[in-house]
Amino acid sequence: MEAEPICALLQFQTTEEAPDGEWRLFLGLANETVFPINITWSFSRMPSLMERYDALRYLGYAVFDGGPEAWKWQEGALADGSPGLLGVTDIRPLTAAEEQAQPVGTTSQR
Numbered sequence: 001m002e003a004e005p006i007c008a009l010l011q012f013q014t015t016e017e018a019p020d021g022e023w024r025l026f027l028g029l030a031n032e033t034v035f036p037i038n039i040t041w042s043f044s045r046m047p048s049l050m051e052r053y054d055a056l057r058y059l060g061y062a063v064f065d066g067g068p069e070a071w072k073w074q075e076g077a078l079a080d081g082s083p084g085l086l087g088v089t090d091i092r093p094l095t096a097a098e099e100q101a102q103p104v105g106t107t108s109q110r
Contacts, residue, residue, distance in 0.1 A: 004029045008056055008063070010047070010071070010087040013078055023047055025055050027091070061091040062098060 007028055014021045023046060026038035039055045041047045047055070049068055056062060063070050071087040078084040 004031065006061070006091050007088050008052075008061065008091045010052060012043075012046075012085040014082050018043070025052060027059065027061070056091060057094065057098070060094055060099075062094050064090045064092055 007030070009026055009028055011024050011026070012021055013024060018040075021043035023041040023043070024038050025040075025047070027035040037059065039058070041051070053063065053066070070089045072089065073085065073087050075083070075085045
């Protein structure tokens with residue numbers, strides 16, 4: 001049986017802890033199962049493509065096909081009725097060589 005594909009999701013949302021909003025990167029499956037770990041950025045700006053890729057690397061993953069076109073975007077309402085923006089891309093585990101490489105977009109370290 002083949003493993004279910006894993007996706008990275010970047011979501012803008014407002015919460016009680018971040019009433020002005022925040023960007024949250026998390027991992028999930030097509031069946032809407034969400035992994036418990038996530039990375040957040042303040043609302044001041046959307047995380048750059050390289051910041052997202054470095055965050056995925058920190059979590060042990062990489063995008064299947066890189067570049068801005070790899071992210072599919074949609075907007076709508078969150079469960080609490082607040083507006084939301086969601087970007088989704090397919091990911092894969094890092095290779096051994098990628099795990100040894102230095103991140104390039106930010107000062108993130110593994």
